[in-house]
Amino acid sequence: MDAILLQILNGLDKGGAYALIALGLTLVFGTLGVVNFAHGALFMLGAFCSVTFQKLLTISKQVKDTSITFFDAYKEMPYLEIWFGDYGKTIIDWSVPLSILFAIPVMLLIGLAMERGLIRHFYKRTHAEQILVTFGLAIVLQEIIKLSFGANPIPTPAPEIFSGTAPIGALFGLGESVVYPWWRLIYLGFAFSVIGSVFAFLNLTTFGMVVRAGMMDRETVGLLGINVERRFTIVFGLAAVVTGLAGVMYSPILPPDYHMGMDFLVLSFVVVVVGxxxxxxxxxxAGFLLGILQSFASMNEIKSIIPGIDQIIIYLVAVFIILVRPRGLFGREGVMED
Amino acid sequence: MSDKKNSNGWSRRDIMKAAGAFTAAGAMPMFFSRGAWADKTFVNNPGNSKTVKLGFNVPQTGAYADEGADELRAYKLAVKHLNGEGDGGMMQTMKPMHLKGNGILGKKVEYVTGDTQTKSDAARASARRMIEKDGVLMFSGGSSSGVAIAQQSLAQDMGVIFMCGLTHSNDTTGKDKRRYGFRHFFNAKMSGLALGPVLKKEMGTDRRAYHLTADYTWGWTQEESIKETTEGLGWKTVKTVRTPLGAGDFSQYITPVLNSGADVLILNHYGKDMINSLTQAVQFGLRDKIVNGKQFEIIVPLYSRLMAQGAGKNIKGILGTTNWNWALKNEGSKAFVKSFGNEYGFPPSQAAHTCYVQTLLYANACEMAGTFYPPEVIKQLEGFKFDGMGNGPTEYRAADHQCFKDVLVMRGNEHPTSQFDLLEIVQVVPRSQVEYPASIFGGELGPYKV
Incomplete structure (x- = not known):
């Protein structure tokens, strides 16, 4: 029972990341009809917003490091600590949650620039061309990040107060030994709240209503005198923000490196296809479903029956779905069925 | 028998004698200058050129790019020192030393670089280009065992010596060893032998271990070696789980550990995988757990300072091994750290150290051989005993081309005094404790002449 609870939670927090990325990807595909292979790079850029913000908060004064005597070495003392003492330390400690405030405008700008600067020129091109150009863009973005931050993962710890584990077992009557990391639980809550906000925005606002109408029938909405294209550009920015925020909050779980976007990109596409x-x-x-399936497939009991199943489970599901229901679990009739 | 003479007064016997004398006289200088006649027949013979070229094939892109960058720094420094520039670094401490600071055999050293991308096929293509197009006499680089094995196989095929950079798999100098490949870095077997007594002292003999292992040659051999050591101590192996390279999120592999009854997690991961798996294992509270009445422990058998930087504070208190560390106080280490630190502003990694040493060792072997002819250089390296290179008295074992030297058992520093002071030395394990018979891993070195 302990193991099942842990795998469900594990699947949910993994699924939270998949769902957030896939949500952004679907927004872009649903509105603009663009298959955006640079979407994983937006997740990575979000994580690097967190790294950048941490670096900004820890801008330091170089002080001679007397512990190294073989050559002239310097250690860094963050100005925030010099100026504000313990308050400064606390601000640095909370850099990941605070970087959300930094990431929202940055990701919005990146999204708008990406759409206006490149992607809009490919609206009328084939999906193959869109894939090529956005994949190229993803590679360019990751090389820029590697050049700026190096190839090694950069630790971006969660605030100290959330570094431990929550005794979730006690909640389910399983004893206090069943624990789960606080930050992963926070991530799960964060994923639910962002998903809820996006749905509320699309369902409860006039802007959202126009976007949804545009997704259903772009031409008719345009005939009504509504500038759909501008709204869709904003939706692209919104998708970049959603995906970027997923990256920001994921950075304490997976120390960011330039390649992390690619790792999630393929999975997200599978999620979108299945969904x-x-x-x-x-x-x-589909994000949550595949997260949970992948998590259960990793259990030793399952792997002892079907070795390697954890590596292929989501692709097996995708193949099955494409074969029996090409439009996906919740896809509209006629979309991707021909 | 009559000795008939022809019209010129030469008999058949005279002609035979003259021919024999001429041949002997002509060959005589070659007997006195070793390898001289082979010089004409090997790949990329520099002949009368005033320069020689070496190839440094490191990961400049991909997961180990930072490690590759540090290796490249070390190679450049080594070339500088070989050419008599800078402070000389370990050329001041190496014993026996035949290098004169005038290049190699009086020829100035130049170099070309390549990018292995940490992929075997890319590494082989890059090495082949260095050999065929750039004319390198020796090539070197790391940071993956799969890549090293692929390159040393190419080295054997092409008759050009490969001095391995960072590679830790037993296979490199075990079943996949080659006559043209040499490894200064230690291996998984040596890590196990070094860790054993420390684990016994710190964790006792009644432990239950769970392995998470990177699913490729290095991971397999490390798991095997560490398992052999821990089971030798009396520990039980609860489970060994293979994880795909670059898995990213290891949480699905860590959650089963929580309820497995294991009280030790051994992470046979390196680079990015190690950073991620260790970070996530600590986040799951493994280090705070009490299992079987004992404090749960995590072990990372192969450490590096660059990885420790990536794992941040999660590294604190974790045991592992390294080939070398910049904090060592012997003369060779001090000379190298000073030289590297003055050049680049920070201390070298163990990857940088091994690459620097390998370059000097190759150059020194050429000086000893008096030729660049690979079979002669190989013979000088085989069984070569040296000191002053940072690891104490060291020997390049002839039987498998593995260097034997002291190994460091390290612990993540609980109270680092600087940004580089991430690992503390727990014990310098003497060479005698990490030696093993060459025959246990099998393999064939192959011929000298190819």
Whole structure:
């Protein structure tokens, strides 16, 4: 029972990341019809917003390091600590949650620049061309990050107060030995709240209503005198923010490196295909579903029956779905079925 | 028998004698200058050129790019020192030393670089280009065992010596060893032998270990060696789980550990995998757990300072081994750290150290051989005993081309005094404790002449 609870939680927090990335991907595909292979790079850029913000907060004064005597070495004392003492330390400690405030405008700008500067020129091109250009863009972005931050992962710890584990076993009557990392639980809560906010925005605002209408029938909305294109550009920015925030909050779980976007990109596409191309609800549901499936497939008991199943489970599911229901679990009839 | 003479007064016997004398006289200088006649027949013979070229094939892109960058710094420093520039570094401490600071055999050293991308095929293509297009006499680099094995196999095929950079798999100098490949770095077997007594002292003999292992040659051999050591101590192996290279999120592999009954987690991971798996294992509270009445422990058998930087504070208190550390106080280490630190502003990594040493060792062997002819250089390296290179008295074992020297058992520093002071030396394990018979891993070195 302990193991099942832990795998469910593990699947949910993993699924939270998949769902957030897939949500952004679906927003872009649903509105603009673009297959954006640079979407994983947005996740990576979000994580590096957290790294950048941490670096900004720890801008330091170089002080001679007297512990090294063989050559002239210097150690760094953050100005925030010099100026504000313990308050400065606390601000640095909370750099990841605070970097959300930094990441929202940055990711919005990146999203808008990406859409206006490059992607809009490919709206009328084939999906193959879109894939090529966005994949190229992803490589360029990751090389820029590698040049700026190096190839090694950069630790971005969660605030000290969340570094421990929560005794979740006690909640389910399983004893206090069943624990789960606080930050992963926070991530899960964060994923639910962002997903909820996006759905609320699309369902409860006029802007959202126009976007949804545009997703259903772009031409008719345009005939009504509404500038759909501008709204879709904003949606692209919104998708970049959602994906970027997923990256920011994931940075304490997976120390960011330039390649992390690619690792999530393929999985996210599988999630979108399983959920149904263009279906927001499908992307979220498939994200969590595949996260949980992958987590259970990693259990030693399962792997002892089917070795290596953890590596292929989500692809098996994708193949099965494509064969029996090409439009995905929640996809609209006619989309991706021909 | 009559000795008939022809019209010129030469008999058949005279002609035979003259031919024999001429041949002997002509060959005589070659007997006195070793390898001289072979010089004409080997790949990339520099002949009368005033320069020689070496190839440094390191990961400049990919997961180990930072390690590759540090290796490249070390190679450049070594070339500088070989050419008599800078402060000389370990050329001041190496014994026996035949290098004169005038290049190698009086020829100035130049170099070309390549990018292995930490991929075997890319590494081989890059090495082949260095040999065929750039004309390198020796090539070197790291940081993956799969890549090292692929390159040393190419070295054997092409008759050009490969001095391995960072490679820790037993296979490199075990079943996949080659006559043209040499490894200064230690291996998984030596890590196990070094760790054993420390683990016994710190954790006792009644432990239950769970392995997470990178699914490729290095991970397999490390798991095997560490398992052999821990089971020898009386520990039980609860489970060994293979994880895909570059898994990223290891949480799905860590959660089963929580309920497995294991009280030790051994991470046979390196580079990014190690950073991620260790970070996540600590986040899951493994280090705070009490299992079987004992404090749960995590072991990382192969450490590096660059990895420790990536793992941040999660490294604190974790045991592992390294080939070398910049904090060593012997004369060779001090000379190298000073030289490297003055050049680049920070201390070298163990990857940088091994690459620097390998370059000097190759150059020194050429000086000893008096030729660049690979079979002669190989013979000088085989069984070569040296000191003053940072690891105490060291020997390049002839039987498998593995260097034997002291190994360091390290612990993540609980109270670092600087940004580089991430690992503390727990014990310098003497060479005698990490030696093993060459025959246990099998393999064939192959011929000298190819």
């Amino acid at each position: 149904g191309m263009g279906s927001l609800g499908g992307a979220v549901a």
